[in-house]
Amino acid sequence: MAAAFRKAAKSRQREHRERSQPGFRKHLGLLEKKKDYKLRADDYRKKQEYLRALRKKALEKNPDEFYYKMTRVKLQDGVHIIKETKEEVTPEQLKLMRTQDIKYIEMKRVAEAKKIERLKSELHLLDFQGKQQNKHVFFFDTKKEVEQFDVATHLQTAPELVDRVFNRPRIETLQKEKVKGVTNQTGLKRIAKERQKQYNCLTQRIEREKKLFVIAQKIQTRKDLMDKTQKVKVKKETVNSPAIYKFQSRRKR
DSSP states (O other): OHHHHHHHHHHHHHHHHSOOOOGGGGGGOSOOOHHHHHHHHHHHHHHHHHHHHHHHHHHHOOTTOOOGGGGGEEEETTEEEEOOOOOOOOHHHHHHHHHSOHHHHHHHHHHHHHHHHHHHHHHTTSOOTTOOOOOOOOOOSSHHHHHTOOHHHHHTSOGGGTTOSSOOOOHHHHHHSOOOSOOSHHHHHHHHHHHHHHHHHHHHHHHHHHHHHHHHHHHHHHHHHTSOSOEEEEEOOOSSSOOEEEEOOOOOO
């Protein structure tokens, strides 16, 4: 009795899912719902429009037209193959990237940065060639004061010391105190030569620190590319900068 009741319930449930059909259309099977038909029809029309647009584009294409993909695509056995572009690196960068680890490169870069800061602190009071001249602005109330203005008199120093940005004593100080340090021409030349040597060393260390920073960035980029996350290249790699990739954002659990 219970089995017959369950069989009748399943039959009623099946009949409820089916839409009523006229007797002469029974052989066609189930009647499709309108919303399903609309989805299928819209998808069909969308694909037909896409195919029509592709045919039109192929018919109107100029065979002699240039596009940039031609520069990195070659035809081999009737198949277009994209050439793999070589990354731009110098031989020194390639050698370091293959033999050294990023931690070692970062350690050397930090050491160079500390030496640069120490040299800057030692040389920040000295003038050197190529440095931008400091500006000292004086304000006056009348045009007559501007015409009678004298820098040495206003600063109360000797005219020979006006252009100096450091160690510019006043006249009264020169009269009271004795001149300290080297005064002969040979000693001054030797000091100037030593000072220029220190600035050249500072310039070389700054360039070395920049190169180590670029190498560290390129190594880190290559490590990031080992991740299987989907990514898109935004900027190509150059000698002075690594390649830039945009990675797909993924929620961390």
